[in-house]
Amino acid sequence: MARIYSASYLPLPELVKFAFFANLSIVGMNVSLMWNSVGFYQIAKLCIIPVLCILEILFDKVRYSRDTKLSIVLVLVGVAVCTVTDVSVNSQGLLAAVIAVWSTALQQHYVHHLQRKYSLGSFNLLGHTAPAQAASLLVLGPFVDFWLTNKRVDTFNYTSIVTFFIVLSCIIAVGTNLSQFICIGRFTAVSFQVLGHMKTILVLTLGFLFFGKEGLNFHVALGMLLAVIGMIWYGNASSKPGGKERQVYSTPSEKIQKHGILSSQSELDQKV
Template sequence: MGLAEQKLVMDMVAWASNVSSSVMIIFVNKILMNTTGYGFKYATTLCALHYMACSISIWITQAVGGVKKVTLPFTDLLLFTATANMSIVTLNLSLMINRVGFYQIAKLLIVPFVCLVERFWLQRHFSRPVITSILVVVAGVGIVTVTDVQMGDNMLGLIVAGLSVVSSGMQQIFCRTMQQKHGLSSHELLSNTAPAQGWTLMLLGPFLDRYVSAGWVFNYDWNVPALTFLALSCACAVGVNVSQFMCLGRFSAVSYQVLGHSKTMLVLLGGWLFLGDQIGLKQFGGMALAVVGMVAYGITSNQKTGPPKEKPSETVSLLGKEKGGETRVDIQVHAGSQGKFGNAKKEEV
């Protein structure tokens, strides 16, 4: 087998692994947390177990010399950990409270939110086609949201979904900012932040879950089927992060957009086929409109443009890591805008 064929095989393995693990974790978590499933309604503790599983896989990789150890300044680590914890907790709460379809469509709002922050924080100017595509996404999500609220009067689910969008968008921004400032790969950043997130969520999880669910995780019925799904959920979390690392730098921006859209469509289809999500005509139209807007955004945001006239800039990509899907956003960060963070230290294993 030649080098070209080997690369094609590895690309297909990376693509399939990322899609399957990202889609599977959503349905495994939904079955695990749903009252009609195993009733594990402790979203924060579940997040902690995910990150502890990822930490163990990273420690094993470091032990065999596959990844460098990274030491981040405490303030940077604290800021990122707090934001990332809020993101993953609210995402899992949204998945627990809302339908799978609404959960997945609401996540598309992360892109408009990040663009809004970049517009006012980094003074990025968007082209008219990009703005139009973003407005199409917002309109589609708005239709789905209004329909869901009217059908179920689920204001709590709407609020949690909104918090997940804001926190996930900020996590994406901080993630790329720290990677740029400290010169880290995504896997090196994860090797430092995953243990911090795992331990903090493990300590806070039972108390937060007690407040949200009115029950202690320690009183859960730890039967074999539930433990099996819990272990499968943790395995999927590790699979998402490993496949994410395999995909980084392997695909172009447009290819990564297609990867994200394929996962969105599979999640929506799976929710309808396997979890009994009821999709009316208005909801289907809103979902289709939101996905079309995302596809248009992927095309227009990756079109070549002329060099900036005022300030030098470098093109970067924000890659959101969620349990259950990723969103890639191409932005421009003006030089000198990353100066809030300290220096990272790398140690060879």
């Protein structure tokens, strides 16, 4: 167990910022689904990938190859074709979707940033952030819920079945967060989002297998095929040299030092 979880440090300001982005992501996604149609909710989820690409380009100086960009586009098109049906949105729903997309992207980008900057493992980061998230949502959640629905959480009829599924969802949420931290720490947030859409494909496939093939038609099957091809293409393209790499810029002093070393080596070669 000591190998899985070891002593680590995360500054309080960093923890507060992470908890803010993470909580805003949870609330934003749920409110977006509540105020928008399922089709527009799916479109909003797809927008997380390009936003994450922008964040990686701006803050991590990541450069994508042409094949990597095209594979991401193919995944987005495929998932959109097989999941987006009815699309309806209003002003407040659009605002909720924008908040949900940017907060989710910032939270997932921040996971990679914190793990790299403070050398945190997945269990370490979860151990730091989960209590802060749970405490803040426990305090603020009832007020936000009442503001959105005009209903108090303590007046709900909590039967044994409801309580069981609440506890089960909490356990699954912990596992989901841990898998997210492991994947983002191992790869990047963009890779996590791209591969995460495989879950959508599996859900659709299992639904067709267990509940009949009424919803299976040509454009859904085509979208699933395009998405899977895009994911495989992304994996191959991003793993190649230059497919997805962090650009390193030398400081002026480093350039002078490097130039000086090269000049000295050139003079030495000429003397020899």
